[in-house]
Amino acid sequence: KNQVEQSPQSLIILEGKNCTLQCNYTVSPFSNLRWYKQDTGRGPVSLTIMTFSENTKSNGRYTATLDADTKQSSLHITASQLSDSASYICVVSFNTGGFKTIFGAGTRLFVKA
């Protein structure tokens, strides 16, 4: 069964600290993996996208990694800011009789001063 699981469900960190969010998937055949940031009540915004051959992608203080062998991805946030408080969603696309996309449930990050 094609699934995307994210952990932890929620996370509280202090401003300035680093954190890592996890995404495991059982999708096949894999096409690409994206991380989105969603502020409360707003539409998701893409942070990174990686294909099978890419194992790391950065966007400012956000760095995503991908291990296609173990089907795991992580999103590392460096020097967190209050504005990083949001839900982070892992999205995996696969191609089986047409492209399909599965959204993870997200990790809700709270950055405290």
Place this chain on the structure above:
Amino acid sequence: DSGVTQTPKHLITATGQRVTLRCSPRSGDLSVYWYQQSLDQGLQFLIQYYNGEERAKGNILERFSAQQFPDLHSELNLSSLELGDSALYFCASSPLAGGKNEQFFGPGTRLTVL
């Protein structure tokens, strides 16, 4: 600003009613996606249109329908509304139909069914 617009921003209606949500994709994007996000839940894919034709279907109820018009804007019709249909409805667009395309999300329509 993603370039995707959705109207209305908020909608309050009663059970049993029918509503229409509207989405205008980014200029040049041919593909439109609709998603439902209930309170504190993840995004649920409903349906995708590409250049006027239905491309993929997700967990869309039979009471819901959508279409994409020649000018590429899309409408999501929700009928016989139930309390459980209260949610944020997002529209996204992408240049092409394939999964490699980044999807750009609109600000959403918040639907409240009383």
